[in-house]
Each structure stands twice: as C-alpha cells, then as structure tokens.
Amino acid sequence: MQADLAIIGGGPVGIAIALALAKTPLKIVLLESGGMSFDAKTQALYDGSKVGTPYVTLEASRLRYLGGSSNHWGGWCRPMDAIDFEERTWMPYSGWPITKKDVDRYFVKAHELCEAGTLYYDGAGKVTGDLGPRLALGPGGLTTRWFQFSRMHGSVLPTHFGERYAGDLKKQAKLTVYLQANVTRLGLGRAGSAISELDVATLDGKKFTVKPKAAVLATGAIESARLLLASNDVNTAGIGNNHDLVGRFFADHPCPRDNATLVLFDGKIAPYYLGNQVAHGAILRAGLFPSEDFRRSQAVMASSITVEGKIDLDDVGKAAVAVTAAALGVDASNAVAHSLGCGMEVTPDPDRRLTLDASRDALGMPKLKLHMRLADQDFAKYRLTLKELGRQLLESRAGMLKLNSRTRDEWFGSLDWGNHHMGTTRMSADPRKGVVNADLKVHDVANLYVAGSSVFPTYGAANPTINLLALALRLADHLKGAVK
Ligand SMILES: Cc1cc2nc3c(=O)[nH]c(=O)nc-3n(C[C@H](O)[C@H](O)[C@H](O)COP(=O)(O)OP(=O)(O)OC[C@H]3O[C@@H](n4cnc5c(N)ncnc54)[C@H](O)[C@@H]3O)c2cc1C
Structure with missing residues (x-):
C-alpha cells in the first residue's frame, strides 16, 4: 500500500494529526492496533514486565483501541508553564529546544478537540x-x-477520542483508517537514513506493508519506544537510538x-x-x-x-x-x-527506562521491561x-x-x-541528547516523526494531553510543507 503519510496509532495524537491534515492533498493512512472497543487479545499486546519501584502494570496503564488511553482518561487539562520549557541549572537534562511561545497558538484548537468549553x-x-x-x-x-x-458538551464523561471522532475520520476522502492494524516493524531503507516501509499484522494472521513518504509514530510513550527499539534489523541499536536514548528518561507524575x-x-x-x-x-x-x-x-x-x-x-x-x-x-x-x-514533577533520570525483554507477544514482537525508579x-x-x-x-x-x-x-x-507516560523519545536540538529534533523528526532519519508525550524532555506538573495535542497540531502544520 502506498501513502504520502502513515500515522501509526489512533489515540488522541493520531486522530488530531489525521483530522488536521485531512483537507490537504496528502493521501493518509491511519493504522490503529485495536478496533472500536476493548478486546482482551489486543490489549494483551501491551503486556510487559517491570522491576524496581512499584508501578502500574504496563498492560493496565493504557488502552489499545481507537481513541487509545482517552478511553479511560480523567479529562483534566492544563497547559504547561513557560518555565517548564527552560533550561534550569538545578534540574539535570532540562531545556526544550522550543519555548512555550512556539506552541501557545495551538492550545485553542487542542482545547477544542478536548471539548473543554x-x-x-x-x-x-x-x-x-x-x-x-x-x-x-x-x-x-x-x-x-x-x-x-474535557468534556463540556453532551455528557458527563471526558471526550473519548475514538468514539467522538470516528465519524469525522470516516468522512475524509483522502484519509483511510485501518483498524486491527498492528505495526510490527518500522522498516529502514538500506542506507538507514529513511523509513521505506511499515510491516503491519492483524491478530488473525493477515499481513501487509505500507510504503509511505513519511510516517508519524503516535503510539504513546511506552509503545513508541518499543517500536523504535524493536525495529533493529538494519541498525542493531534500533531506530533513532545511535546515542542509546530511546526508552530512557521514562517519567510519570x-x-x-x-x-x-x-x-x-x-x-x-x-x-x-x-x-x-x-x-x-x-x-x-x-x-x-x-x-x-x-x-x-x-x-x-x-x-x-x-x-x-x-x-x-x-x-x-x-x-x-x-x-x-x-x-x-x-x-x-x-x-x-x-x-x-x-x-x-520528577527529575529526569536516564536510568528510569524501558528495554526490550526476551519474551514475545502474539505477533512476535519483543515485550518491554520497565526499570522504575523514584x-x-x-x-x-x-x-x-x-x-x-x-x-x-x-x-x-x-x-x-x-x-x-x-x-x-x-x-x-x-x-x-497519573498514568502520564512521558520522556522516552526526548526532544533536543542535539542528537547526542535527544531522539527527535524541534520538529519532532527523528535525528538522522529523514521521514520519521514521533508525536506524543514521549518527546517531553522535562515534564512539568500539568496534565499531558492538552500539551501533547498542541505539539501534535504544531507537527501537523510542519508536515503540510515537509511531505511532498
Ligand atoms: C487512567 C488514566 C487517566 C488519565 N487521565 C488523564 C487526565 O485526566 N488528563 C490528561 O491530560 N491525561 C490523562 N491521561 C493520559 C492520556 O490518556 C494520554 O496522555 C493520552 O491518551 C495520550 O494520547 P496518545 O495518542 O499519545 O497515546 P494513546 O492514547 O496511548 O494512543 C496510542 C494509540 O496507538 C495504538 N497503538 C499502540 N501500538 C500500536 C501499534 N503497534 N500499531 C498500531 N497502533 C498502535 C493504541 O491502540 C492507541 O489507540 C490518563 C491516562 C490514564 C491511563
């Protein structure tokens, strides 16, 4: 299957980017692992292990179907402060390559997507x-x-992005949503400098390949690290991991x-x-x-x-x-x-991290191990x-x-x-300090972007979703010019 843009993951981020770009000339495919509701076999693909400080099990702290973890979020919203983006001498590894001003204008739309009045x-x-x-x-x-x-209108529940936006996604002529479509490998071309294909598998044994001009990884901060680390057939360290940063700096509130x-x-x-x-x-x-x-x-x-x-x-x-x-x-x-x-907020810690484990899930992907510390x-x-x-x-x-x-x-x-997973593909202008650059593009990979709270280098105390949506909308603007 050919596409201009493949969006991997149909949570709030994937949905926001797909809708923001739906009226552009880009042919877009949105690949979502789950269906329209909870399914135990699909959810089990999130299984992993953990050691160290007691933490929520990896399978329970997120949901794997259209709308992602917004299917059980609390709806609390608050934008980060300007200081959260700054380098602070007392906070190791602090300093985003962008300022609050760079995202400010996207909060109105992000807030609207959350139906927060x-x-x-x-x-x-x-x-x-x-x-x-x-x-x-x-x-x-x-x-x-x-x-x-979220959500001011219509119901006492916060907005469940899948249920709320499935109809809008379906209406878009140049956008196709594939449900039960698990991306199992991000395929680097032989030179290792660009994504050439994505392997997709369903739990009932179907397989297909998507060849996009560009791809956005929007599978949440735990799974995005897993896909980058597990796609290690060309670069044995995994994708974006030349400086051993993918999966490190995991954080929550x-x-x-x-x-x-x-x-x-x-x-x-x-x-x-x-x-x-x-x-x-x-x-x-x-x-x-x-x-x-x-x-x-x-x-x-x-x-x-x-x-x-x-x-x-x-x-x-x-x-x-x-x-x-x-x-x-x-x-x-x-x-x-x-x-x-x-x-x-917690101090960024490179040793609070996700690594690949020896055991595999039903699709043959290595499971994750979380090394938790506080x-x-x-x-x-x-x-x-x-x-x-x-x-x-x-x-x-x-x-x-x-x-x-x-x-x-x-x-x-x-x-x-908080179940606010963050930090595993941190943003930095310097490839030695971050996995993605200020445009959320993976350093050294021409056409792969990561969106979501995995890119937060520090975490603030604000609830992440409205912030990651603002960043996702900023990425969508960037992609309008970048994908040709
Ligand atoms: C219990 C709970 C309460 C929360 N409360 C709040 C709150 O009050 N306020 C707040 O701001 N945040 C809250 N959050 C966090 C919020 O849910 C997340 O910030 C938000 O869902 C992140 O959106 P996302 O699109 O980045 O990732 P996700 O929501 O995780 O979506 C990722 C999507 O990718 C899909 N996917 C995964 N792997 C693959 C694959 N290999 N191939 C294809 N698709 C794949 C998944 O099925 C999923 O749909 C809460 C989370 C939890 C768990």
Missing part, C-alpha cells in the same frame, strides 16, 4: 468570584490556579495522596477547590501551584496541589489547631480539615513547596498545614500515579 485557565479567577473567594494565602510562593476539564492536611480556621472553602464546577461555559477546578519565581528561587520542581475531601483530626491534630489558633489570636471553633492530593530528593523538594504553603496560611491567619509524609515509606504508603 471556553478557554480560561489562569484567567478563570475572573469568572469564579460568584462561587466564593479564593483561599486567603499570605504573600509567597504558591497561588491558586486552574484546571479545566507520582500522586502522593493525603500528603498533607489543610486546616481552615473558619471552616470555609469555595466549592471549586473541592471538585469540578460547571461555570461560565467551562468545567473548572482550582489547585495550588508554586509560582515560577518560587520554583526558580527554591530550585523546586512543578507540582499541582488539590484540596480533597474533609477529614477528622485526631486528638493531637486538634490540640495543634487549638495551640496555633491561640497563638495567632483567631477563632478556630469552626475549623475544618481537608486532605491534600498532588501531581508531582528519587527521595523529588519528595524532599515537594515537601519544601508544602512548607511554603503552610507558611503562607499562617501568615494570612486563615489556616495551617500538617505535613504527613517524611520518609520514603510514608510517601509510598499513599502513592498513586
């Missing part, structure tokens, strides 16, 4: 006044900022639950801190975030702190509240305590952010904070994960 984010404070005041925090490093949610207890002396908190609020054409929720200045001055990473449900204080907690309130001269007779949750230092830095929040609460005399975790065991006692 009017785009407010940090402007949301202007429209939520009628729902109650923001938390009183003394001057300092943390401020209230906003998440928005650890979410330590109940990591601190927030006590508000007057017991009052606006509802938009505690859950999603439909207001002014959007679904909004507030969180507490370290400012860019605080992150710079204290050398801490990004984090997004959420206020969760009410909790009862034990006797020691009650005594601490009484003593603190007396010292501040405030009435705490109506004090209410809430548990805090968080999504934390540094104590990452928790220590997040604790500095919490301490600052506690200081600001005392300063405003609005409340106080009790920090619940100090040791590794305590942090891990309540640890959850």
Whole structure:
C-alpha cells in the first residue's frame, strides 16, 4: 500500500494529526492496533514486565483501541508553564529546544478537540468570584490556579477520542483508517537514513506493508519506544537510538495522596477547590501551584496541589489547631480539615527506562521491561513547596498545614500515579541528547516523526494531553510543507 503519510496509532495524537491534515492533498493512512472497543487479545499486546519501584502494570496503564488511553482518561487539562520549557541549572537534562511561545497558538484548537468549553485557565479567577473567594494565602510562593476539564458538551464523561471522532475520520476522502492494524516493524531503507516501509499484522494472521513518504509514530510513550527499539534489523541499536536514548528518561507524575492536611480556621472553602464546577461555559477546578519565581528561587520542581475531601483530626491534630489558633489570636471553633492530593514533577533520570525483554507477544514482537525508579530528593523538594504553603496560611491567619509524609515509606504508603507516560523519545536540538529534533523528526532519519508525550524532555506538573495535542497540531502544520 502506498501513502504520502502513515500515522501509526489512533489515540488522541493520531486522530488530531489525521483530522488536521485531512483537507490537504496528502493521501493518509491511519493504522490503529485495536478496533472500536476493548478486546482482551489486543490489549494483551501491551503486556510487559517491570522491576524496581512499584508501578502500574504496563498492560493496565493504557488502552489499545481507537481513541487509545482517552478511553479511560480523567479529562483534566492544563497547559504547561513557560518555565517548564527552560533550561534550569538545578534540574539535570532540562531545556526544550522550543519555548512555550512556539506552541501557545495551538492550545485553542487542542482545547477544542478536548471539548473543554471556553478557554480560561489562569484567567478563570475572573469568572469564579460568584462561587466564593479564593483561599486567603499570605504573600509567597504558591497561588491558586486552574484546571479545566474535557468534556463540556453532551455528557458527563471526558471526550473519548475514538468514539467522538470516528465519524469525522470516516468522512475524509483522502484519509483511510485501518483498524486491527498492528505495526510490527518500522522498516529502514538500506542506507538507514529513511523509513521505506511499515510491516503491519492483524491478530488473525493477515499481513501487509505500507510504503509511505513519511510516517508519524503516535503510539504513546511506552509503545513508541518499543517500536523504535524493536525495529533493529538494519541498525542493531534500533531506530533513532545511535546515542542509546530511546526508552530512557521514562517519567510519570507520582500522586502522593493525603500528603498533607489543610486546616481552615473558619471552616470555609469555595466549592471549586473541592471538585469540578460547571461555570461560565467551562468545567473548572482550582489547585495550588508554586509560582515560577518560587520554583526558580527554591530550585523546586512543578507540582499541582488539590484540596480533597474533609477529614477528622485526631486528638493531637486538634490540640495543634487549638495551640496555633491561640497563638495567632483567631477563632478556630469552626475549623475544618481537608486532605491534600498532588501531581508531582520528577527529575529526569536516564536510568528510569524501558528495554526490550526476551519474551514475545502474539505477533512476535519483543515485550518491554520497565526499570522504575523514584528519587527521595523529588519528595524532599515537594515537601519544601508544602512548607511554603503552610507558611503562607499562617501568615494570612486563615489556616495551617500538617505535613504527613517524611520518609520514603510514608510517601509510598499513599502513592498513586497519573498514568502520564512521558520522556522516552526526548526532544533536543542535539542528537547526542535527544531522539527527535524541534520538529519532532527523528535525528538522522529523514521521514520519521514521533508525536506524543514521549518527546517531553522535562515534564512539568500539568496534565499531558492538552500539551501533547498542541505539539501534535504544531507537527501537523510542519508536515503540510515537509511531505511532498
Ligand atoms: C487512567 C488514566 C487517566 C488519565 N487521565 C488523564 C487526565 O485526566 N488528563 C490528561 O491530560 N491525561 C490523562 N491521561 C493520559 C492520556 O490518556 C494520554 O496522555 C493520552 O491518551 C495520550 O494520547 P496518545 O495518542 O499519545 O497515546 P494513546 O492514547 O496511548 O494512543 C496510542 C494509540 O496507538 C495504538 N497503538 C499502540 N501500538 C500500536 C501499534 N503497534 N500499531 C498500531 N497502533 C498502535 C493504541 O491502540 C492507541 O489507540 C490518563 C491516562 C490514564 C491511563
């Protein structure tokens, strides 16, 4: 089969790129492993093993059918900050080859694809006044900022990209979607400098080859690394792996639950801190975030702190509240305590990585092994952010904070994960430091691009999907000129 462009993977990224290019003269094929719904045999192709720090099983943390993991995502959206793109002396391996400004203009469309209503984010404070005041925090490093949610229209569920956009994909004359089409090999031409063909197989034994002028790998951060590493027939290191970077720097957002207890002396908190609020054409929720200045001055990473449900204080907690309130001269007779949750950024780590394993899946592809690690230092830095929040609460005399975790065991006692896989094909202008360049093209391969959060060199604390969609739309613009 011939095509101008082959898109491998029909998750949010593959769908966004296919629709963005559907009205161009390009003949496009979208190759998706699954069908329209969950199928256990297809899902089993995601099976892999893991060692090290406890983590979600590779088969369970993503879904393999049209729409990909958007079939079970939470719909939380938030663009990254400008600082997330910058090189920071205290953060090893930081610095994107692009700035936030290079992607800014794609967020409107990305937000629209997520059906997330009017785009407010940090402007949301202007429209939520009628729902109650923001938390009183003394001057300092943390401020209230906003998440928005897919999906504003039609349903309480977030947008499931497959179900939502299957009809739109079908209508496009120059775009053909192949379901149950598993790409099993990216075929490099003999010179090793361009992709010449893609091997495709179905679970019921059919095989075919696609010969595209260019290809976009959009199979999620775990599977994209697997396909690059496993396509090692011409270059034994795999594709894009001359500097042993593919699969390294795997990352996710650890979410330590109940990591601190927030006590508000007057017991009052606006509802938009505690859950999603439909207001002014959007679904909004507030969180507490370290400012860019605080992150710079204290050398801490990004984090997004959420206020969760009410909790009862034990006797020691009650005594601490009484003593603190007396010292501040405030009435705490109506004090209410809430548990805090968080999504934390982690330090990039080349040894937190995916490698090929000896065992094979039903299509004969080598499975992956995840080597998971998490540094104590990452928790220590997040604790500095919490301490600052506690200081600001005392300063405003609005409340106080009790920090619940100090040791590794305590942090891990309540640890959850965002399932935000990132970093395995990182972006850098320098081929020795990254797998793809600023245009998301694999270094040294003329016609292969990788899209998705695997290209993030650092991770911020924002939810990845709206950010990876903005980058995917930027790539689609690039491909309009690049594929001829
Ligand atoms: C439980 C959960 C909750 C989440 N909540 C949020 C949230 O609230 N906010 C947020 O921003 N993000 C969230 N995410 C992350 C979000 O789902 C991903 O960022 C997003 O789905 C990534 O899109 P993608 O297109 O890059 O990859 P995927 O969604 O992984 O799609 C990849 C596609 O490629 C296909 N594929 C795989 N291998 C092959 C192959 N060999 N050949 C052909 N096709 C293949 C798969 O079937 C799949 O359709 C969550 C994820 C999980 C698991």
